[in-house]
Amino acid sequence: xxxxxxVERFEDGTAVLRGQDARHLSRVLRASxxxxxxxxxGSAVWLAAVSRVEPDGVEFRLLERVAAADxxxxxxxxxxxxxxxxxxxxxxxxTELGVSVVRPxxxxxxxxxxxxxxxxRLARWEKIAxxxxxxxxxxxxxxxxxxxxxxxxxxxxxxxxxxxxxxRRDAPKxxxxxxxxxxxxxxxxxxxxxxxxxxxxxxxxTAGFQEASLGPLxxxxxxxxxxxxxxxxxGWA
Numbered sequence: 001x002x003x004x005x006x007v008e009r010f011e012d013g014t015a016v017l018r019g020q021d022a023r024h025l026s027r028v029l030r031a032s033x034x035x036x037x038x039x040x041x042g043s044a045v046w047l048a049a050v051s052r053v054e055p056d057g058v059e060f061r062l063l064e065r066v067a068a069a070d071x072x073x074x075x076x077x078x079x080x081x082x083x084x085x086x087x088x089x090x091x092x093x094x095t096e097l098g099v100s101v102v103r104p105x106x107x108x109x110x111x112x113x114x115x116x117x118x119x120x121r122l123a124r125w126e127k128i129a130x131x132x133x134x135x136x137x138x139x140x141x142x143x144x145x146x147x148x149x150x151x152x153x154x155x156x157x158x159x160x161x162x163x164x165x166x167x168r169r170d171a172p173k174x175x176x177x178x179x180x181x182x183x184x185x186x187x188x189x190x191x192x193x194x195x196x197x198x199x200x201x202x203x204x205x206t207a208g209f210q211e212a213s214l215g216p217l218x219x220x221x222x223x224x225x226x227x228x229x230x231x232x233x234x235g236w237a
Contacts, residue, residue: 015048091132095142160186166213167191177212
């Protein structure tokens with residue numbers, strides 16, 4: 001299976017790959033003129049042949065259009081900030097599962113030091129999402145947005161299905177919210193290690209979110225992200 005890379009744009013039957021991906025292609029994969037790869041500009045995918053390898057970029061000639069295979073559902077993951085090494089893993093796996101938007105949340109029970117440091121980590125999270133999009137052969141990488149407070153994020157969300165993952169034993173199972181027809185969009189909110197506060201749950205309900213459970217066991221946040229997105233993106237799409 002050919003490797004896929006994301007480029008900024010296609011222009012007059014050509015494209016140029018720059019940055020870290022270009023360095024990886026030229027120095028690690030040892031690409032040379034004539035080698036073929038798939039390229040995506042975020043909306044279309046093309047089979048392309050390397051035409052020239054330069055120190056600052058790899059140039060391509062577009063050959064033929066390739067059918068894109070992205071998931072039909074647009075998923076937003078609202079992920080409360082928690083330990084960065086595990087949050088990065090969650091961003092990577094969420095990308096592989098087809099998430100469209102990742103929004104970090106400065107939840108009340110997120111560690112204050114992590115919340116303060118989060119804006120400086122945004123570029124790294126974007127890089128992780130970009131690399132995971134390449135690996136999983138997506139047409140585009142997800143947006144990784146600036147961290148905000150949960151209440152503000154809930155108010156801004158207008159997805160067709162809006163669920164806030166809950167630890168309450170009497171919360172309905174996520175599967176009970178499966179739509180009768182394929183949904184176009186879904187938003188899933190994941191709490192921090194200390195859980196949601198009553199105020200955050202109230203703000204979510206006011207914004208149209210419904211509490212949902214992933215079962216009787218208490219999952220780590222990153223596990224909940226993978227489990228819920230696998231159900232929504234791969235099971236409901």
